[in-house]
Amino acid sequence: MPKLCLQRTFIDEEDEMPRLPRFRSCPDLVERTKWSEWRSQYQVLTLRERSEKIKDEQNVTIQVAEPGASEGSYGHPEVCRRPCILFVRGTCQKGAACGFCHGQHTQKPASLDKQQRDAMDKWPAERLLEVVLPCLQQKVEKIHLPAANDLLELVERELAIRSWGQPSIPKTPRRICYACGRMSLSALVGLIGSRITSGQFPKVLKKALKALREDIKELDLQIEEDKI
Known part of the structure; x- marks a missing residue:
């Protein structure tokens, strides 16, 4: 009488089924956990850097205008008018009568x-x-x-x-x-x-x-x- 051989079942404990390859769109659980932790730390760090940057910018008070400054430069950088594009290019001919700011703006408004x-x-x-x-x-x-x-x-x-x-x-x-x-x-x-x-x-x-x-x-x- 022929013998029956049971394999690939829950009874067969010696021979395990090989793991199927994991798709890239579905990473391992451990990798997903590490990624979520890194992302949360990065977001917190980014928010801290932004808050510190705002504090540094808010600590800047109004500066005393230089002699012969334009009319729009008084109160630089908080109360002055918009930066003069012609002054940045070096082509502003109005000088002190210009209604825009001739002060130095290190950052874009x-x-x-x-x-x-x-x-x-x-x-x-x-x-x-x-x-x-x-x-x-x-x-x-x-x-x-x-x-x-x-x-x-x-x-x-x-x-x-x-x-x-x-x-x-x-x-x-x-x-x-x-x-x-x-x-x-x-x-x-x-x-x-x-x-x-x-x-x-x-x-x-x-x-x-x-x-x-x-x-x-x-x-x-x-x-x-x-x-x-």
């Missing part, structure tokens, strides 16, 4: 990308003010001028009026908060004025920024006279 701008266009005014207000507070603390405090109080008052009786504001994406934190004070004011166009608030806010620039200009001129 921070701005929002198209996706962030489209998202902010759908926001109500109170949400925009809620996001920009903490960034303005940090900038004003570094300036120490009454006109800067007046500008901050103007934004705080407008936010209190618009948010009265409104539902809670949803959480803002971190990328938008990070971009706003890197903007200068004048850029933040321009961001508010370009999206809140109703009522007298945009005009009053623009006048407050103009008054701040005039105060800084007067202080710089007094410093130049004292040196002479």
Whole structure:
């Protein structure tokens, strides 16, 4: 009588089935665990570096304008106007009468990308003010001028009026908060004025920024006279 040989079953313990090759799209569990740990550490490190970079940029106060500086350079780098492209190229002929900044900008001015701008266009005014207000507070603390405090109080008052009786504001994406934190004070004011166009608030806010620039200009001129 022939004997039966059972193989490749749960009874056969000696001969094990060879492991099938693993696809690249499905890595080993140990490798996936190591990858997830490395990715989490990298994300934390990146966030720390970004926060430290923001702190370093926020520690920069307004600088005294050099003799013969342009009209747009006063309050550099927080309250000045946009950098003069012609001055960077060496072709600006207006000199001190130029309305743009002739100061040295080591980094490209921070701005929002198209996706962030489209998202902010759908926001109500109170949400925009809620996001920009903490960034303005940090900038004003570094300036120490009454006109800067007046500008901050103007934004705080407008936010209190618009948010009265409104539902809670949803959480803002971190990328938008990070971009706003890197903007200068004048850029933040321009961001508010370009999206809140109703009522007298945009005009009053623009006048407050103009008054701040005039105060800084007067202080710089007094410093130049004292040196002479």
